Amino acid sequence: xxxxxxxxxxxxxxxxxxxxxxxxxxxxxxxxxxxxxxxxxxxxxxxxxxxxxxxxxxxxxxxxxxxxxxxxxxxxxxxxxxxxxxxxxxxxxxxxxxxxxxxxxxxxxxxxxxxxxxxxxxxxxxxxxxxxxxxxxxxxxxxxxxxxxxxxxxxxxxxxxxxxxxxxxxxxxxxx
Numbered sequence: 001x002x003x004x005x006x007x008x009x010x011x012x013x014x015x016x017x018x019x020x021x022x023x024x025x026x027x028x029x030x031x032x033x034x035x036x037x038x039x040x041x042x043x044x045x046x047x048x049x050x051x052x053x054x055x056x057x058x059x060x061x062x063x064x065x066x067x068x069x070x071x072x073x074x075x076x077x078x079x080x081x082x083x084x085x086x087x088x089x090x091x092x093x094x095x096x097x098x099x100x101x102x103x104x105x106x107x108x109x110x111x112x113x114x115x116x117x118x119x120x121x122x123x124x125x126x127x128x129x130x131x132x133x134x135x136x137x138x139x140x141x142x143x144x145x146x147x148x149x150x151x152x153x154x155x156x157x158x159x160x161x162x163x164x165x166x167x168x169x170x171x172x173x174x175x176x
Contacts, residue, residue: 009036009054009123013115015094018058025059032127040128046073046135049083054127063092063115065126073135078144086134090126 005021006028007013032052041047050070057064066089072081092115095101101114115121 007123009127012117012120012122013063013094013126014117015061015096016117018094019060022058023060025057027055027057029053029055032124036124037128037131040125041131044073044132044135046071046131050085052127052131054123056123061094062112063094065090065092065123065130067127067130069131071131071135073139075139075141075144077140080141080144082139082141084134084139086131088130088134090130092126 006026007018007021009030009032030053032054034048034052037048037052048069049072052067052069055064055066066087068087070083070085072083074080075082091112093101093104093112095104095114095116096118098116098118101116101119105114106112115126
C-alpha cells in the first residue's frame with residue numbers, strides 16, 4: 001500500500017489536485033513555526049507565545065482546520081501585551097473555480113466559508129488569516145489606563161480646536 005502524500009503547508013490549495021493525490025482524503029496534524037507567520041503577524045503586533053498546532057482534514061469536498069496556540073498583542077488602551085489562549089476551528093467548502101464558490105456562498109452559513117482553487121490560498125495563509133481574525137479590532141485589558149503622554153504633560157490633546165475656532169469665525173492661530 002502506498003503512502004498518502006500530504007500537501008505542503010505552503011502549496012496552493014487545489015481541490016482537484018488534492019482529490020487526485022488523496023482520493024480518500026486525509027487527516028494530518030502539523031506544528032507551524034512562528035517564523036513561517038512572522039511577515040503576516042508582526043505588522044499587526046501579534047506574536048505566538050506557544051507552539052501553533054494545526055489539525056487539517058480533507059474529505060474530498062471540504063477542508064477543516066483546527067488551531068490551538070497562545071497569542072500576544074498590544075492592548076488598544078495601555079499598549080501593554082495581552083496574552084490570549086486560542087482554540088479555533090474553521091470549515092471551508094472547496095471549489096475548482098471562483099464562480100462555483102461564489103454561487104455556493106451562503107451568507108447565512110456561519111460554519112462554512114467557500115474557497116476556490118483559483119484563490120491561490122495555502123494552508124499557511126489560511127492559518128495566518130484566522131490568527132488575525134481572532135484578534136479583535138481594538139483589544140483591551142479588562143481594566144487599564146491609557147499611557148501618559150510622551151512629554152509627561154497631562155494636557156489634553158485637542159486636534160480639532162483650530163477647526164472649531166475657524167467655524168466660529170476666528171483664525172486658526174487664535175485658537176492654539
